[in-house]
Amino acid sequence: MSEKLRGKTPLIRALSVGTSVIKLVDENPKRTGLLVYNNGSATVYILSAQNQTSSDGIPLATGASYENDNCYGAYWIVAASGTQNVRIEEDAA
Numbered sequence: 001m002s003e004k005l006r007g008k009t010p011l012i013r014a015l016s017v018g019t020s021v022i023k024l025v026d027e028n029p030k031r032t033g034l035l036v037y038n039n040g041s042a043t044v045y046i047l048s049a050q051n052q053t054s055s056d057g058i059p060l061a062t063g064a065s066y067e068n069d070n071c072y073g074a075y076w077i078v079a080a081s082g083t084q085n086v087r088i089e090e091d092a093a
Contacts (some may be wrong), residue, residue, distance in 0.1 A: 010091045017044050017079045017086055021052070024075040025090055031072050033091040037065040040084025045077040054078055060086075 009069055010033075017040070024046065025034065031054070038044050038060040045057030049050065057078070060066055 010089045012087065012089045014039075015077070015086050015088055017077050017084045019079055019081065021047060021050055021078045023050070024077040024086075025088065027072065027074045028090070028092055029043050029072050030056060030092040031088050031090060033067070033069045033089070033093050034075075035065060035067045035074065035089040036060065036077075037087040037089075038062055038076050039087050040079065040082075041084055042084055043080040044084050044086060045080070047078065048073065050076050052076070 015022075023034065025031075036046060041062055043062070044060050046060065047055040047057045058066060
C-alpha cells in the first residue's frame with residue numbers, strides 16, 4: 001500500500017462471499033487504506049451500497065485486487081457464483 005501506511009499495523013482478515021450481498025467493511029473515518037484481494041475462483045463485485053447489484057459494482061476477477069487510499073464509507077460485496085474467499089487489509093490511523 002502507500003507510503004502513508006508505514007508504522008501502522010494493518011487489520012488483515014478473510015471473508016467468505018456468496019451470491020447474496022454482504023458488508024465488506026463498516027464506515028471508518030480513520031481508515032487510511034483498503035485492499036481487497038479475490039482469493040476465490042469466480043468474480044466478486046465491490047458495491048458502495050447494500051441495495052446495489054453486481055452490475056453496479058467494481059468487478060474483481062480471480063487473483064485481482066482493489067486498493068483505495070481515500071475511502072471512509074462502508075462497502076458491500078457479492079460473488080458472481082458459489083462461495084468465494086476474499087482477503088481484506090484495512091489500515092486506520
